[in-house]
Amino acid sequence: MKGEITILFATAVRAEQEQFSEYIQLNKLSYKLLLPADLKEADTFLSNNKDIDIIVTDLHFASGAFADWLSLWPHPAIILAYYGEESKVLEIIHDESSSFLMRDAQYRHLGSLPAMIHKVLGVNESIKRQNAHLQLSEKRYMNLMNSLPDIVYTLDGDGRFVYVNEAISQLGFTPSELIGKHFSTILHQDDVPKVSRRFVLQELQGVRTGPEGAPRLFDERRTGNRMTKHLVVRLKPKSPSPYFETSAVVYAFGEVASVGVTMPEFDGGSIGTVGIIRDVSHHQNREEQLEKELSLKETLLKETYHRIKNNLQIVSSLLHLYLGDMNDPEAKAILYNVQNHIESISLVHEQLFSSEAFEKIETRSFIHSLVEQVLQTYEVDTTTVVVDIVCDSVLIGSQQAIPLSLVIVEVLAVSLNHLYNREKNAILVRFVKLDDQTVQLEVSDSSLLFANRHISEMGTTIIEALCQQLKGNYTWKRDGKSTFILSFPLFFDKPDKNSYA
Secondary structure, eight states: OOSSEEEEEEOSOHHHHHHHHHHHHHTTOOEEEEOOSSHHHHHHHHHHOTTOOEEEEESSGGGGHHHHTGGGSSSOEEEEEOTTOHHHHHHHOOSTTOEEEEOOTTSTHHHHHHHHHHHHHHHHHHHHHHHHHHHHHHHHHHHHHHHOSSEEEEEOTTSBEEEEOGGGGGGTOOHHHHTTSBGGGGBOTTTHHHHOHHHHHHHTTTOOOHHHHOOOOTTOOOOGGGSEEEEEEEEOOSSOOTTOOEEEEEEEEETTTTTTSOOGGGTTSOOOEEEEEEEOHHHHHHHHHHHHHHHHHHHHHHHHHHHHHHHHHHHHHHHHHHHHTOOOHHHHHHHHHHHHHHHHHHHHHHHHHHOSSTTEEEHHHHHHHHHHHHHHHTTOOTTTSEEEEEEOOOEEEHHHHHHHHHHHHHHHHHHHTTGGGOSOOEEEEEEEESSSSEEEEEEEESOTTOSGGGSOHHHHHHHHHHHHHTTOEEEEEESSSEEEEEEEEOOOSSOOTTSOO
16 A cells, blocks of 8 residues: 555535544644545546545535446545435445445544545455456456467357457457357358257257257257267358358357356346357368278279289180190199189189178178189089088188188199099088187098098198188098198288288
8 A cells, every 4th residue: 555645535514524634634644635625626636636545425525426426436435424324325335445434423433534544445455456366367368268279159148149259260250240149140051940049949848858869059058968069060251152161069058057156247137158169171171081082092992903803814714715725634634723723813803892891802602602613614513513612701801812712722623633533522611700710611522532642742832821821720631531621810900911912
């Protein structure tokens, strides 16, 4: 508190002014008194003396007009009142730093006036410090709000903007342009009925939705697990353009209910909304671009499968032409086997080209097609040779489909190359899942001629290499029939570096 205190002492009792002047001199108080004679002079003092610290007045100076105008001046005040005037004084005093003092006929109240002045000025200074702190905090808060890239807004109970930060400029608006306007000003007209309390709650009247089914609203008034989250809306710029459309995600909640008290500015009215709008157009555009790129790559890859299949078919057709001119049985058997290997790889690429499960092949239809293809190549008479196929439906990746198909071709070739020696003509091809991670291939032949000793050294080497490719283990069994059994684990994500592409 400063040294000298300037007091505007404006009361209707002239003797009171004189008595207080004498009291100041007698007690050597550091006061400077300004004693106006009328309302005009009081107004002059207040206008010309910016260093006035406090006003002391009563309800009768200038016929009460001055007391009625106290709220217009930024100074604390003390009202000197007679007993019976308390209610009127309380109507006038709105500033918590102001107060009143009851008069005494012998002017004894003037002795208490310095203490009251000291108290009022102390309270006023404390309030100023608090206000300065609040103003600083508010300024920092507002600076923070205006630096955010997200749009932050507050709506009143009617859905009109009472605050919006500087981020609204991305739509071409300034905050002041939107204050008092309905939130539909910045939303695509088709989205307003979907996110406005006025429309949405009317349709849900009487319906119990629960937190999971609670509607998502731009002008939300609920909090907790029923507040609005991840509401997608389209924003409308100040200057509409067919080339501009912004998609945004909104988070909104009830402003008043969020703090649990009724704010004075909302007395008698509906509670408002606080919300955040985050522009997600860039992310959506990027996702759409990635989806287009992925779709293009899938198309190109499938086209590659298709071309590989066609090229392999050409090679197979050329082999078929050469086979027609050959008479050497052993040479024809070798070329038949080569042709089947080529056809099996071609079939894998055909399946990949037509598969809905990208880069995966469904084993049931694939193995059926593969076995039928091998039988056709060897021109097997299916009326004398019974081939049973038992196969589970399993999805396997292309990196396993090729070595699996080559194993089946190689093993069947051993059997079909010895059809002329067999007494029984029954072949079983069985492919089943043993568990979630392991599958098993079984090829059995009723002819005892089909055994490990009838496989060439080259054939054995190929089968072993293919089984290693599949990370599997195989065995040959001979118990009244010959059976080839291969078990291997399924894998998709990280194929062996030596696997077929």
